[in-house]
Amino acid sequence: MNYNFHIESHCRITKELVRLNDETVCRNQDGQDWLGDIYHAIGMQYPKFFKMDHQCKAGTLAAELLLHDKEFDRENVKAGWGIVLMNSASSLDDDRRYEETIRDTGNYYPSPAIFVYTLANIVTGEIAIRHKIGGESSFYVFEKFDGEQMLDLAERAFADTPDLDTLLCGWVDYDASVPDVLLCLLQRDENGAEKKLSVDKINKLY
């Protein structure tokens, strides 16, 4: 049994390191601003990054690494590209930050800049804007990472959407100051990756 796509490339971000495919891109040295360090290490130039919450930063960095080609078209909306992401903590990291701004009646200053990130799927929007991805954008929440679940969601998206060619699909979690990202670039391929091997590979990468 084969999937209707193959895995073109993958990017992993943890508390310790960043890996693109099988190469380590950088390692966490002092941990003060790890996501900011990654931004500089990969030479990203996108000031909007600094407005984002941690979940969006983590997902945006992984997408940047996968689509690092200088020739990549960031001008025209690509209707054949989609984004399907999932995690465990939805936007709870930012939710906790927002909740602090409204907790005390005497110190009540609800911040729209923080509130806007209190939705799990905002990271799909940030990636869509950065890379002009105009196909499906979906976000799901599960207790734990599960490679089979992730690839099955991708398979259903491809099977159901004839004009979908390329999918950014993966796990983008940020909870208790820990980034946990595995983002894959999937290409439609009717003789695609063998299912069991792919699931084993994804679970191993994670």
Add this chain to the structure above:
Amino acid sequence: MEETERNHIIHKIGEGVVTPLGFTADAVYAAIRRGERGGVLHEGTFGVPEPFFASILDKTHLRNSFSALTDFGCEGFTHVEMAAILAANQAIEEANIAPDRSDVQFILSTTKGNVDLLEYNPYEPERPYLWHTAQMVADFFGNPNRPIVASNACISGCAAQVEAFRQLRQGTCKYAVVVGVDMLSKFVVSGFQSFKALSPELCKPFDANRRGLNLGEAAAAIVYTIDKEENVPAGELIPEGWAIRNDANHISGPSRTGEGLLRAIQAATHGHDATRIAFINAHGTATPYNDDMESMAISRAGLTHTPVNSLKGYLGHTLGAAGILEVILSAHALRDHVAIPSAGTETPGTVAEINICYNTNDTLHQQDANAHSIQGDHFLKLISGFGGSNAALLFRIKQ
């Protein structure tokens, strides 16, 4: 897994609704046809300093209704969990399925779940996690499968249905229980206030003088299955086309040109006869930007003359429940061959001219006389949200 046979079609076999206008789909639909509106002015509710209009559930009624389901009362359940379980229970009973079967998949749609527990959480630390809410619902019914949560901002309810359709098509389940729920809290209300998105009065969808949205609390559930068309009874709801597309434009503002929604409409209606669309049930939040964006997308899709309504004037914007609740109510209306007039609309005024259904006479007892009778056996559900996401779902009522 086995690909389901091509001549099998997806259809609804059960529905459940919990709103301030009633605790069953029939009751809520009847209330809306009478012109009842759930929105009232709240001052000090949830400890929010600024007053706001919202449609809020009677929590005593919620607890009593939930307690009637169980031998152990409502102790240990949050309002979000109770409302979701109540709606799911109605849908499962009507569908007459055993929810503990392994071919039943639960899919929860919610944006914020138990977020109010961040302020004070007397339960286990995992309780504010959305997957935990889904697990509580699935466990209540003894379902063995890991539930899925679709959390895609305001389009969550439609995104959850899309995932249900995909699973049914692929044959990974025989029955999908799609449940949408969101309750209001200091968190949600203050956030929308900080965005200046709330209306200082009852909302006026698609009106020239609209000033923002009203929030609403609700839970809604649909059970879908897949079967041969000849086994589908007349009057039942059949999804015919669906699509989710991103604007790739802005995280909190809709596209001015309706780009993503237009592409979603085109994909969802591809290959279908547009003249069979009796009406479009739009998102119609009554914010200036959303309603203009929808008018642009509808107009650019060539549906300028198709009747368009919004149900937000009756129940407010019910967030994760909206995409499910509004599909249920629209199906009732289509079965009655009417398009429900948009409550609150007085003078339609959007950037692109579209055919808004609204009451020209505000007298409530004349509401039915003013319900727009319509032609066609399809309706189109539209929904858009933060993150630039848009969904379009095309449904047919079996004749």
